[in-house]
Amino acid sequence: ETGVTQTPRHLVMGMTNKKSLKCEQHLGHNAMYWYKQSAKKPLELMFVYSLEERVENNSVPSRFSPECPNSSHLFLHLHTLQPEDSALYLCASSQLAGGGYNEQFFGPGTRLTVL
Amino acid sequence: GDSVTQMEGPVTLSEEAFLTINCTYTATGYPSLFWYVQYPGEGLQLLLKATKADDKGSNKGFEATYRKETTSFHLEKGSVQVSDSAVYFCAQGAQKLVFGQGTRLTINP
Numbered sequence: 001e002t003g004v005t006q007t008p009r010h011l012v013m014g015m016t017n018k019k020s021l022k023c024e025q026h027l028g029h030n031a032m033y034w035y036k037q038s039a040k041k042p043l044e045l046m047f048v049y050s051l052e053e054r055v056e057n058n059s060v061p062s063r064f065s066p067e068c069p070n071s072s073h074l075f076l077h078l079h080t081l082q083p084e085d086s087a088l089y090l091c092a093s094s095q096l097a098g099g100g101y102n103e104q105f106f107g108p109g110t111r112l113t114v115l
Numbered sequence: 116g117d118s119v120t121q122m123e124g125p126v127t128l129s130e131e132a133f134l135t136i137n138c139t140y141t142a143t144g145y146p147s148l149f150w151y152v153q154y155p156g157e158g159l160q161l162l163l164k165a166t167k168a169d170d171k172g173s174n175k176g177f178e179a180t181y182r183k184e185t186t187s188f189h190l191e192k193g194s195v196q197v198s199d200s201a202v203y204f205c206a207q208g209a210q211k212l213v214f215g216q217g218t219r220l221t222i223n224p
Contacts, residue, residue: 004158042119043159043204043214056211090158103149104212106158 002026004107006091012113013081021076021110023091030096032074033104034066037088049074050096081114088112117142121205121215128195129223136190136218138179138205146207148172148181148188153202153217162190162203197222 004025013019025032034046048056049068063085065077074091088111092104122137140148147166151159163172168183177192188205200222205215 006158040216042216043212045211048211092159103147103161103164106151106160108156108158 004091004093004105006089006107006110008110009108010111010113012115013078014115015081015083017081018077018079020078021089021091021112023074023076023107025072025074025091025093025105025107027093027105028095029093029105030071031094032068032071033092033094034074034076035090035092037090037109039087043090047076078112081112083114086112086114117146117207117213119205119207119213119215121203121218123216124218125221126218127221127223130197131194132222134190134192134195134199134220136203136205136220138188138190138215140186140188140205140207140213142186142207145183148179149206149212150177150179150188150190151204151206151214153204155201159204195220195222197224 007022031050033048036044036046045058046060047066052068052071063080067075088109090109091107094104095102119140149164150162152162153159162177163174165172165181168181171180179188179190181188202217202219204217206212
């Protein structure tokens with residue numbers, strides 16, 4: 001595997017289900033991100049992890065819970081979602097360098113549908 | 116706050132036409148600027164970037180110049196192909212990227 005991979009690619013869940021999205025990066029990066037992409041809305045940054053510590057949480061509802069067990073893996077745990085949470089969830093990674101971050105590399109996304 | 120405004124789409128062109136997609140930004144300081152492309156069913160791919168004023172990013176025939184005086188980073192290509200059909204996103208920042216809303220481009224043969 002190369003680049004950034006995400007599983008599953010498609011997920012349909014009911015509002016009472018619990019599921020998890022997985023992201024894995026094979027680029028040796030040390031920062032990872034979750035984004036939400038909804039139709040007709042700009043990409044929304046949800047969470048940022050740098051060196052496995054969460055450095056940003058953009059007022060995301062608690063029904064979304066991220067986990068970063070190591071620098072290569074990132075999870076998004078989903079619980080009691082709403083239909084408006086249906087979207088494409090994108091994972092990205094980048095390398096922290098010289099006090100800043102290099103460009104981000106994105107995975108293919110998980111298309112989530114909440115019934 | 117920081118923001119990015121892109122030309123509204125969709126944009127439809129014929130093959131070999133000249134392409135411009137406008138992008139302007141508001142920011143505190145001098146952010147890095149990016150163009151990303153998203154092909155159907157895929158994630159975003161970095162197309163080009165510029166890190167300081169007057170820098171020109173280029174890739175696959177696409178170009179964009181960092182214009183501090185007009186706070187712009189317009190994407191251009193001299194002769195588009197059907198394979199360029201995709202959604203294009205302008206973005207600014209570094210650790211935290213702020214994206215425009217995306218512009219859907221369709222190229223007809």
